[in-house]
Amino acid sequence: AQRVTQPEKLLSVFKGAPVELKCNYSYSGSPELFWYVQYSRQRLQLLLRHISRESIKGFTADLNKGETSFHLKKPFAQEEDSAMYYCALSSSSNTGKLIFGQGTTLQVKP
Amino acid sequence: EAGVAQSPRYKIIEKRQSVAFWCNPISGHATLYWYQQILGQGPKLLIQFQNNGVVDDSQLPKDRFSAERLKGVDSTLKIQPAKLEDSAVYLCASSRFRTGDYGYTFGSGTRLTVV
Numbered sequence: 001a002q003r004v005t006q007p008e009k010l011l012s013v014f015k016g017a018p019v020e021l022k023c024n025y026s027y028s029g030s031p032e033l034f035w036y037v038q039y040s041r042q043r044l045q046l047l048l049r050h051i052s053r054e055s056i057k058g059f060t061a062d063l064n065k066g067e068t069s070f071h072l073k074k075p076f077a078q079e080e081d082s083a084m085y086y087c088a089l090s091s092s093s094n095t096g097k098l099i100f101g102q103g104t105t106l107q108v109k110p
Numbered sequence: 111e112a113g114v115a116q117s118p119r120y121k122i123i124e125k126r127q128s129v130a131f132w133c134n135p136i137s138g139h140a141t142l143y144w145y146q147q148i149l150g151q152g153p154k155l156l157i158q159f160q161n162n163g164v165v166d167d168s169q170l171p172k173d174r175f176s177a178e179r180l181k182g183v184d185s186t187l188k189i190q191p192a193k194l195e196d197s198a199v200y201l202c203a204s205s206r207f208r209t210g211d212y213g214y215t216f217g218s219g220t221r222l223t224v225v
Contacts, residue, residue, distance in 0.1 A: 004152070034213060036213075043217060043218045044153070044216040045215075045216065086152050086153075095158060095166055096143075096158070096205060097158060097166055098153075098214070099155075100153045101152050102150070102151055102152050103151075103152055
């Protein structure tokens with residue numbers, strides 16, 4: 001079955017500390033993976049996608065097929081990074097349907 | 111470009127009543143999605159349209175939920191009759207590309223409370 005697991009409901013770090021939001025997936029094919037973010041009182045928005053291998057707002061994510069992981073990382077957290085983060089898997093490149101994890105709340109303390 | 115518009119923002123109804131949500135996607139986006147997000151969970155796809163045709167409605171509870179996109183633009187999602195467990199945020203999203211490789215644009219959602 002296709003599944004996305006985000007093991008941490010809440011991750012709390014101090015400003016300037018490194019951040020790693022964990023995401024593991026279960027998928028038999030070649031996955032398309034994404035990170036979405038929802039800031040307080042804002043709509044859910046795309047942060048980054050693995051196919052573009054880009055860095056957005058200092059965040060990066062590397063697809064590790066051996067460990068079936070797509071962890072989100074940032075070397076130095078900022079207070080404005082506080083938000084809910086969702087990892088998502090595209091189950092089929094033919095439909096674009098996304099399967100989301102349960103989300104991790106990142107809290108960056110001053 | 112204008113974003114994905116949804117209305118209403120909030121709705122409170124009693125169980126067994128009916129409710130409808132409306133979505134206007136970004137102009138030119140052929141693919142439209144309705145997701146249900148229950149508190150504490152990630153969004154779950156209910157139905158996907160490509161223009162006015164249904165691509166995937168495998169997780170839509172068809173005994174009570176219905177959706178349409180008659181002219182391939184606006185879409186309406188209806189629940190009739192509502193149950194307590196339907197309390198959730200209903201998100202509409204649109205994409206220019208069917209594959210979703212470039213990600214979606216989400217609306218602000220409609221928060222439904224069934225009492």
